[in-house]
Amino acid sequence: MAHLRVINPNTAGAMTVVIGGAARAVAAPSTVVTAVNPDMGPESIESHYDEALAVPGLLTEIAAGERDGADGYVIACFGDPGLDAARELASGPVVGIAQAAMHAAMLVGRGFSVVTTLPRTTGRAWDLARRYGFGEACRGVHACDIPVLALDDPASGAREAVAALCAEAVAADGADSVVLGCAGMAPFAAEIAVRVGVPVVEGVAAATKLVEALVGLGLRTSTREEYAPPGPKRYTGLLSGFTVPTEGTLAVHSP
Amino acid sequence: MAHLRVINPNTAGAMTVVIGGAARAVAAPSTVVTAVNPDMGPESIESHYDEALAVPGLLTEIAAGERDGADGYVIACFGDPGLDAARELASGPVVGIAQAAMHAAMLVGRGFSVVTTLPRTTGRAWDLARRYGFGEACRGVHACDIPVLALDDPASGAREAVAALCAEAVAADGADSVVLGCAGMAPFAAEIAVRVGVPVVEGVAAATKLVEALVGLGLRTSTREEYAPPGPKRYTGLLSGFTVPTEGTLAVHSP
Amino acid sequence: MAHLRVINPNTAGAMTVVIGGAARAVAAPSTVVTAVNPDMGPESIESHYDEALAVPGLLTEIAAGERDGADGYVIACFGDPGLDAARELASGPVVGIAQAAMHAAMLVGRGFSVVTTLPRTTGRAWDLARRYGFGEACRGVHACDIPVLALDDPASGAREAVAALCAEAVAADGADSVVLGCAGMAPFAAEIAVRVGVPVVEGVAAATKLVEALVGLGLRTSTREEYAPPGPKRYTGLLSGFTVPTEGTLAVHSP
Amino acid sequence: MAHLRVINPNTAGAMTVVIGGAARAVAAPSTVVTAVNPDMGPESIESHYDEALAVPGLLTEIAAGERDGADGYVIACFGDPGLDAARELASGPVVGIAQAAMHAAMLVGRGFSVVTTLPRTTGRAWDLARRYGFGEACRGVHACDIPVLALDDPASGAREAVAALCAEAVAADGADSVVLGCAGMAPFAAEIAVRVGVPVVEGVAAATKLVEALVGLGLRTSTREEYAPPGPKRYTGLLSGFTVPTEGTLAVHSP
Amino acid sequence: MAHLRVINPNTAGAMTVVIGGAARAVAAPSTVVTAVNPDMGPESIESHYDEALAVPGLLTEIAAGERDGADGYVIACFGDPGLDAARELASGPVVGIAQAAMHAAMLVGRGFSVVTTLPRTTGRAWDLARRYGFGEACRGVHACDIPVLALDDPASGAREAVAALCAEAVAADGADSVVLGCAGMAPFAAEIAVRVGVPVVEGVAAATKLVEALVGLGLRTSTREEYAPPGPKRYTGLLSGFTVPTEGTLAVHSP
Amino acid sequence: MAHLRVINPNTAGAMTVVIGGAARAVAAPSTVVTAVNPDMGPESIESHYDEALAVPGLLTEIAAGERDGADGYVIACFGDPGLDAARELASGPVVGIAQAAMHAAMLVGRGFSVVTTLPRTTGRAWDLARRYGFGEACRGVHACDIPVLALDDPASGAREAVAALCAEAVAADGADSVVLGCAGMAPFAAEIAVRVGVPVVEGVAAATKLVEALVGLGLRTSTREEYAPPGPKRYTGLLSGFTVPTEGTLAVHSP
Incomplete structure (x- = not known):
């Protein structure tokens, strides 16, 4: 039985519910999916600024997962924020969407x-x-110009706009598949695949299955040099809770 | 329940047994692994010549898998022979090791x-x-100079030689993982991982889990242009059995 | 005097005649061009499947060339099928179109x-x-959507369609030459060059001259490691005729 | 007169003094260098974890610089942490060392x-x-295995170790210059250049001059799409102080 | 105080005046800019032929700069002609626009x-x-089809044409800045930046500031192997004046 | 019958003799090889400075070849100096060694x-x-540290040194052929090929055969945009002889 921690790195709980659903829809029966979001940071991630400030909260969730015995992690934001740092903290594999x-x-x-x-x-x-x-x-990257939190608002027309853009993108790029560029688009994937006639890959589901696969293979992030656990170090001020007190003992938590 | 066809593209049945074992060792309980090899072609694959001549046999096994309702395929030779052609024939995903x-x-x-x-x-x-x-x-490719079929012969010293070379390779290349470059090395992976202290990835197991993941995601090879099923065409002579009689009706079989 | 074996890897004899003509049109007076096609495999090559299944026949023609003392080889299909395997068999240079x-x-x-x-x-x-x-x-790859065997059918409008596409491609891509992507287009090259006003390179002619050049330079495919002749190996079933009986003694032939 | 804010993204004040000195040593007479470090985050940056957690503090210093009318910024850590996010906040150019x-x-x-x-x-x-x-x-990256904060400790032998490694690296890599990979190595540059006989580039000085140059050219980070100021957004929990209240009004500050 | 020699490698004196103005407009108060052009070679540079034949004259100006104690050099033609050779001659840094x-x-x-x-x-x-x-x-290179020497002729409409093309290019390429591709466009930069709304980088100004920066950093072209001063060698015929008589003694001059 | 002009771009006549011999040794019976060198420029080419100053002389030889009706050109110096400019002048193909x-x-x-x-x-x-x-x-570039003009001096030990270095290079680089990096090494090629056991490619011979091949194919440098003949332009001073008086009328000559 594998415990997967699927982390929405923004603070929008409604989106966490969507993400958890997308993960559970494909997870093996023996996989337990825990979908969480931090209680600190931005309510959505739409800039480098947002992304950078989502990472501390993400790391508290990795640390919480370690305490809870998680076997692997999904970072459920298309910018894959904090992936390298998360790999250093986590004993199991970490995959971004x-x-x-x-x-x-x-x-x-x-x-x-x-x-x-x-x-x-x-x-x-x-x-x-x-x-x-x-x-x-990667043949092209196309933006539908709809904010993240509007994706699940029927009034935004997002479902239709994203589907139409997928069809245009495939034709313009000569691509043979589509990658959906936001966790919030997860509910659109199946419908778009039918409409466009090519594989449409949604990252939350994909990451869930890939982490399951890695766990099944007994593979974890290499600890040779780069991704070894960070050594003891003092953190100060607002971030003092992130201090690493001793080698091999993670104490990161939201203060 | 997923039916995976794991194809050893050479004709060495003993190696097929090893490969089937490696696949089953990691497959989910709900996955049925069928390990096969063609009855035509080379007994091992150690040159471009061997590889090219392994492909017709491989394709007969893909076609057989289609008739048997396989959900996905593994090509269990490290050269990934015939991958593009196999993708055209197969309705489910095909992954090389x-x-x-x-x-x-x-x-x-x-x-x-x-x-x-x-x-x-x-x-x-x-x-x-x-x-x-x-x-x-890919930081380096290193050869132990042991023929494929000698890998499972204890007298070849392969297990020790491969392990030693893995350790040397990681140090020389500054790598943080090892990829084993032959299906016949599958039984060595766990031991080497312990010895070298980095993840050691064995392709048969990895491909088995990745095909499972793709099947679980409902993803199949794109049929937009390049990997669409081949159109009707007459094949003659020794290969007349590979004729594609009508659109969408695969008739490939070993004559 | 150089003996060049120009191999059409499909079984369409009419196309072999066209290919032979294109090669002879540029060959030096002292070059003997032998244009052949195997009697096994697909009648045209339009998919990875076709390409893979054209290789065994191609290899029989390389082996036949070796028996006949060929000095060099042209593989006259734009996918360059079997090039690596052919290089292992041939003592002289092999060039794809x-x-x-x-x-x-x-x-x-x-x-x-x-x-x-x-x-x-x-x-x-x-x-x-x-x-x-x-x-x-390579600035762009453009398809005229005409099947290989229709190229020489005046009713297909291929000559005009290919010429028009060449002109469009050069303008759209900012290219300064055109490469014709099928041996069957050889007869169109001169006319298109005039029409488009840039060099139009046709592969059969180009390969003929490059192999002549290599032969004239005394250069052959390197036999250091990768392209050394394949070692002895047993082939079974339909492909048993491809067995390599002893080191340095090629016995490949169409059974 | 240009106001440059040189930000040491860790909390080690002694290192900030070194960095400020390196910047002032090359700055033009008309440039005012303000060397600062945040009061939150890690005391040195030696892992992806450290780097990620240095960014919030860095961003408070960018925001402070904006309030103080800084014309440009240097991020004085060799990982260039938070560069993209900083560019979004800053009205003037931002360069990492x-x-x-x-x-x-x-x-x-x-x-x-x-x-x-x-x-x-x-x-x-x-x-x-x-x-x-x-x-x-980049011909090679070489590590002397000395922690950041030990660089200025004479007992660490860092000066000698770094110099020796520079000489070895140039010879092994066939390089014709050396880039020092830590702000803490700034005081070693001149001596090593003499010893190794090639240009030795120290990032704090280099960034100071490049930002001066950009300011002199009137160039600022492009605000077309990617690096436009982040839009209004609510931040919660520990990071609520990073909320962007209204378009164009930066309110980031250490709470 | 830094002496910068800004070399227009063509013989058009009016263009040298423009170039000198662009350099002085951004140079530090303590920088002395000497703008020159050789008296040999093409009157503008618009082909590889022109570019190759501009280099001897350029090199005479580098040699003259060395005699005059120049601290650094700008090659003020967008093809950066002779950059590598100039680096061998010059003791200070050389930057192309x-x-x-x-x-x-x-x-x-x-x-x-x-x-x-x-x-x-x-x-x-x-x-x-x-x-x-x-x-x-580099997202795209776009030509306005106006000859170099017509850029400063109001009748050519160059200012408008270049501005319009910049706007089109940014939109078509998805770029976030523009690089002006000819020293003769220097006077247009500020106006175009306002019009297009992205940074517009003009090379003469940029090179002036970068050479100033390098001089301020004490950095010169590496003399390890490739860019070491050329050894003694006899030059004959028209170019006999380029003879290098003795190691370390440059005698290049226009005969 | 093809007229090939093989241009040694330095002024060392003895080397021109060697180069002419290497070209004639492989040229077809119907090819006339004219081996020349300019009477202006450096006596050998061993720096960017030399290379730049070899180009004017090279261009006079291209122009002379045009007057003499040359069908194609070889630039017989391993730096391929002036290749782009030569292509603009020459009506036939130009290939560097x-x-x-x-x-x-x-x-x-x-x-x-x-x-x-x-x-x-x-x-x-x-x-x-x-x-x-x-x-x-290109797996590696290795220098034997012997000046160009010493290559044919038996006292230099060049033949042995180059051969030994070729053997070392192939082993160290994992290469399967050797490219000799100087026209002066042409006489060593055959012997080294035997000794090292891999193809040893000497550029003068290779270029001769490739130009012959291009001429035989009727291919010339594209004149679409970049390599079109340079337009009329005034050259002054020492280089006034390079003036292009009228479109399509080349008047380049050594004054």
Whole structure:
């Protein structure tokens, strides 16, 4: 039985519910999914500023997962915020949803289009594609210009707008799959796949299955050098709760 | 319940047994693993010539899997022979073990060393790493100079030689994981991981879990253009059995 | 005097005649061109499946060439099927027509557009461009959506369609040459070059001259590791004729 | 007259003094350098965890700089933490010291070696080199295995160890310059340059001059899409002080 | 006090005046700018032929600068002609204006469009972008099709044409800054920046500030191997004046 | 019958004799090889400075070839000096010997080592490899530290030193061919190939055959934009002889 902690790094609880649902919809019967969000940080993540400030809260959730015996983690925001830091804290594997969606897309096709929310986030999507090795396979990143928290508001027309943009993107890019660029788009995936006629990869589901796979393989993040647990260090001020008191003893928690 | 067809593309039945074991060791309880090998082609794959001639047999096994209702496929040879052609035939996902092992290594670390059998196969490993997007993450490809079929012969000293080479490779390459470069090395993975102290990724297991994950996500190879089923076409001579009689009706079989 | 074996890897004899003509039109007076096609495999190559199944027949023709004392080989299909395996068998150089055309284009300009047949083959063209080092120089791959065997049918309108697409491609891509993406387009090259006003490189002719050049330089495929002749190995079933009986003694033949 | 805010993102005040000195040593007479560090976060930055948790404090210092009318900013930690987020907040240019040092090295040579502190940070240095376009020009990243805060302790032997490693790195890498990989190495640069005989680039000084140059050119971070100021958003919990109340009115401050 | 020699490598004195003005407009009060052009070579640089033949004259100006005690050099033509050779001759740093503009653009944004003069020069701009590491960051190169010497002729409509093309380029390329691709466009930069709403980087100004920065940092071109001063060598014929008589004694001069 | 002009761009007549011999040794019976060198410029090319100053003389030889009806050109210096400019002047194809050798090596193997003369020239070899698309295939560039003009002096021990370095390079780089990095090494190629056991590609011979091939294919440098003949332009001073008087009328000559 695997315990997966699926972390929505923003503070919007309604979105955490959506994310938890997306994860549980694909998880194996033997997998326990715990969907959480921190109680500190931004209510949605739509800029580098938001992303940076979502990381402390994310790390408290990783630390909480360690205390609770989590076997693996999903970072359920398409910018994969704090992935490297989370890997240092977690004893089990950690996968971001952009990472997972791009990996999955590469296993079922040759090149993908990313369809995301705000235009200002497209640079981050490209950075991640290149970081993961998919700079050539990522054929285009397209923004529908709808804020994250409006995605689940029927009045926003998001479902239709995202579907239409997916169809346009595939044609314009010569892609053969679509990667949805926001956890909030999870509920749209199945419908869009039918409409566009190509695999549509939604990251929360993809990450859930990939972490399950890694846990099943007994694979964890390498601790050779870079991702070894951080050594003891004093943190001060507002962040004093993040102090690492002793080697191998994580004490990170939300003060 | 998922039916996975794990295809050893060479004709060495003993190796198929090893491969089937490696797949079943990690498969979910609800997954049925069918491990097979074709009855045509080379007894091991150690050259481009062998690899090319393993593909017709592999394709007969894909076609057989389609007739049997397989949900997904593993190509259990580290050169990932015939992957593109297999994707055209199969209705479910197809993953090669080099592909799977490299993807998994990228999810648990930053850069991997490949340890393989004969020096003449290192070029193919590099080609695959680049094809999959991991040309930079692949830090080195190292050959132990032991033929494929000698790997399971205790007299070959393969277990020790491969383990020693893995340790050397990680240090020389500054890698933080190891990818084992032959299906025949599957039984060595756990022991080497302990010895070297980094994740050691074995492709048969990795591919089994990744295909399970894709099946669980409802993802199949895109049929937009490149990987659409091949159209009707006449094949002649020795290969006349590979004729595609009508659109959408696969008739490939070993004559 | 150089003996060149120009191999059409599909079984369409009419196309072999066209290919032989294209090769002889540029060959030196002292070069003997033998244009052949195998008697096994697909009648045209339009998918990865076709390509994979064209390779055994191609290899029988390489082996036949070795018995006949061929000095060099051209693989006359734009997917360059079986190039790596052929290099292992042949004592003289082997050049594929995609490879040759791209190399030649790079010697007379800065960037080329590829104009090919079916949309499903564009992925392969990109793979080859990247494999040969020309991923940046290849500015675009465009498909005219005419099947290979229809190219020489006046009713298909292929000549006009290909010419028009070449002109569009150069303008859209900012290319300064065109690479024709199918051996069957060889007869169109001269006319299109005049019409579009840039060098139009046809692979059969280009490969013929490049193999002549290599033979004239006394260069053969390196036998250091990767492309050394395959060692002895037993092949079974339908492909038992491909058994390599002893080191250095090629016995490949169509059974 | 330009006001430069040089931000040490860790909380070690002694290091801030060193950094301020390095900046003032090269600043133009008309430049006012304000060297600061936040009062929240880690006392040194030696892991992804540290780096992520240094960013909130860094951002408070950017916001403070905006209130104080700073014309430009230096992020004085070699991981360039929070650079993208800082660019969103700052009206003037922001340059990280890894970025600056690599850019400067590229203006005086062909390829550089990076010499840094702990082995676990080399991955981040490679990420930055690739992000900035210098993945090929970065010839190697070498760690002296001395913690950041020990650099200015004569008992650590850091000065000698770093100098020796610079000499070895240049020879091993075939580099023609050295980039020092930690702000704490600033006092060593001149001496090492003499000893090794190649340009040794220290990032605090380099960033100071590059920001001066950008200010002199009237160039600021582009606000087209990605780096536009973040929109209004509620932050909660420990980080509620980071709330952006209204468009264009930055209210970030350490609560 | 820094002496900067800003070299217009063509023989058009009016353009040298413009270039000198652009450099002085941004130079520090303590910087002395000497703007010169050689008396040999082409009157403008619009082809590889022109560029190659501008280099001897450029080198005479570098040598003259060395005799005059110049601290650094700007090569004020967007092709950065002779940069590598100039670095060998000069004891201080040498920066080309394409190089400077691209570096500066990378410090204030994520990706730039280049707007240049004649279509035939776009290949060179791409070559330089790739050489400097910005092959991905360079989002497009656009030519206004106005000859260099017509840029300052009001009748050419250049100011308007260049501004309009900059706006189009940014939108088409998804760039967030513009690099002006000719020294003759220097007077247009400020106006275009206002009109397009993104940073517009003009290379003469950028190079002036970057050379000032390098001089302020005490950095000079590395003399390890590649850019060491050329050894003694006899030059004959028309170019006999370029003979290097003895190690370390530069005697290059216009005969 | 093809007229090939093989241009040694330095002024060392003895080297021109060697180069002419290497070209004639492989040229077809119907090819007339004219080996020349300019009477202006450096006596050998061993720096960027030398290379830049070899180009005017090279261009006079291209212009002379145009007057004499040359069908194609070889630039017989491994830095391929002036290649782009020469392409603009010449109506037939122009190939540099580094370019030719690298292309030929790619046709007979997977990766090559370059063995060249002085360490200061290795940067140029890497630049060319990347420019031609072979940045990954070039496995290493090694310098024997023997000046160009000493290569044919038996007392220099060059023959032995170069051969030994080729053997070391192949082993260290895992290459399967060698590219000789100086025209002066042409006489060593055959002997080294036997000794090292891999293809050894010498650029003068390779370029001769490639230009013959291009001429035989009727291919010339594209005149679309970049390589179109340079337009009329006034050249002054020492270089006034390079003036282009009218469109399409080349008047370049050594004054």
